[in-house]
Amino acid sequence: MKLSLAIVALAMAVPTASFAQDSTAVSNGQYPNTFTSGSANVSPFTNQSKRxxxxxxxxxxxxxxxxxxxxxxxxxxxxxxxxxxxxxxxxxxxxxxxxxxxxxxxxxxxxxxxxxxxxxxxxxxxxxxxxxxxxxxxxxxxxxxxxxxxxxxxxxxxxxxxxxxxxxxxxxxxxxxxxxxxxxxxxxxxxxxxxxxxxxxxxxxxxxxxxxxxxxxxxxxxxxxxxxxxxxxxxxxxxxxxxxxxxxxxxxxxxxxxxxxxxxxxxxxxxxxHDPLQEIYYKLDVLANKNQDIEVCKKGDADNDGVCDDWDRQLDTPAGARVDGAGVALDTDLDGVIDLYDKCVTVPGPVENNGCPTTAANNGPVVETETKLEGIEFDLNSDRILPSNTPILNNAVSYINSSNGSYNVIGATDTRASQAYNQKLSERRANNVKDYLIKNGVESSKLNAIGRGKKDLKYPECDPATKCPEWKNRANRRVYFEAK
Missing domain, CATH: 2.40.160.20 (Porin)
Structure with a gap:
């Protein structure tokens, strides 16, 4: 597909606010705002966000x-x-x-x-x-x-x-x-x-x-x-x-x-x-000097899920399944059964029971049948919880509160940087997620934060000598939950 230069220029111009800061605090944390597509989780302006x-x-x-x-x-x-x-x-x-x-x-x-x-x-x-x-x-x-x-x-x-x-x-x-x-x-x-x-x-x-x-x-x-x-x-x-x-x-x-x-x-x-407008001027000038249109989605969309194969992490999504921005089929309750096949979309349950709990909701807490819950991913060299991860974490809050067990909140990184640095980064990621869950109602006694650095890779083939695609590196930069 083709994108016009005018559309690209408009998309690039929107973030140039407040003297080119990385984060624009337009919400006090209680109300949605237009800069985050309705999310109230806006990063406050800090010394670390300056460029x-x-x-x-x-x-x-x-x-x-x-x-x-x-x-x-x-x-x-x-x-x-x-x-x-x-x-x-x-x-x-x-x-x-x-x-x-x-x-x-x-x-x-x-x-x-x-x-x-x-x-x-x-x-x-x-x-x-x-x-x-x-x-x-x-x-x-x-x-x-x-x-x-x-x-x-x-x-x-x-x-x-x-x-x-x-x-x-x-x-x-x-x-x-x-x-x-x-x-x-x-x-x-x-x-x-x-x-x-x-x-x-x-x-x-x-x-x-x-x-x-x-x-x-x-x-x-x-x-x-x-x-x-x-x-x-x-x-x-x-x-x-x-x-x-x-x-x-x-x-x-x-x-x-x-x-x-x-x-x-x-x-x-x-x-x-630092002139706040110079960055956008430069980028627009570069685009204006290009003679050819910008072409995206060169590899097409094999599974017709609306996500180009260039950055689709699941190239064989079943027909009719709703997907996230990375082309992965949605699993709202994180029970391992995608929403397309899940008979209980908002309540976790085992695969054998089509995603529905084996115990009635009014007969006490849910019995553990899964040992792991999928977690969230992070930007490179960052421990900040992204606004897009809020629905996943809120579902995790509901699941853990309905469970009798306790969970390890496990942080991991990709293979870049030293082991010592990645260990500290993974611990900060795990502690940030743990603090979020506690703040939203999970008992602290049910959670234990653990950092595993780059020793716990979702894609082990991404060792330092191997150049992995960025989506695999991003998948390695994560925090997930594991039942004790």
């Missing part, structure tokens, strides 16, 4: 330049002793693809005056120029980070990008020690300690980032730091002779830095580089 990273660490170094001071600065000084040094480190958290927060620590030294305080005072200049200062500072601040490249990105811009413009602004606490040197020697002119009144400061600026790879970004940044202090430059007290050289001067400075950001996490992309 991008959102944490990073940034470090950098640069040159702080005092803008205006009583001594030399970039405003007055003609370049005399104005170049200091600085460094920063920050922990960065992306909240959305266009906004994040930074917890940043800065350390540096600004320089002011007509000579370096480490050098002797020059004697061949006027007394006015025989003064110099330096200020050592430490700062802790919280910065907001706006990604303008993602915020202003046009919806019809389908191309990936490696450059991004960021804007920063925030407040924090500033501690510094300002030293002044003249012909009388060097002294501590001003000291401000952190987290004290008057130590608050603000800074704002912009940065240009380049994406080197999935792990590393390079950024050039220019920040304007507002100290709100007229003694930061080492000019001394407010009414001292040095501090009166420039009237009403706040010793703010500009900090130009070059740094790197290390993006943390296991995913391929970081949220600040």
């Amino acid at each position: 991008f990273n959102d944490w990073s660490i940034s470090i950098g170094a640069g040159v702080p330049l005092v803008q205006g001071a009583d001594l030399t600065s970039i405003k007055n000084g003609n370049g005399k002793n104005v170049f200091g040094y600085s460094a920063y480190v920050s922990i960065d958290k992306a909240i959305t693809h266009a906004f994040g927060l930074k917890l940043q620590y800065d350390r540096g030294e600004t320089r002011q005056g007509w000579f370096n305080t480490k050098d002797p005072v020059p004697t061949n200049v006027s007394p006015y120029e025989q003064v110099a200062a330096r200020t050592q500072y430490d700062a802790i601040s919280i910065l907001g980070d706006i990604n303008f490249s993602n915020l202003l990105r046009r919806v019809d811009n389908h191309s990936p990008y490696r450059w991004a413009l960021h804007g920063y602004a925030g407040v924090g606490t500033l501690a510094y020690r300002a030293y002044q040197k003249d012909i009388n020697g060097q002294r501590l002119a001003t000291e401000v300690k952190p987290f004290k009144f008057g130590s608050m400061f603000g800074q704002a600026g912009a940065g240009l980032k380049f994406k080197v790879n999935r792990r590393l970004d390079i950024e050039g940044r220019v920040m304007y730091v507002v100290t709100g202090d007229d003694e930061f430059d080492g000019g001394g007290a407010n009414y001292s002779a040095i501090n009166q050289r420039e009237e009403q001067t706040s010793d703010n400075f500009i900090n130009a830095t070059l740094g790197i950001s290390l993006k943390l996490g296991k995913h391929e992309s970081h949220l600040m580089w």
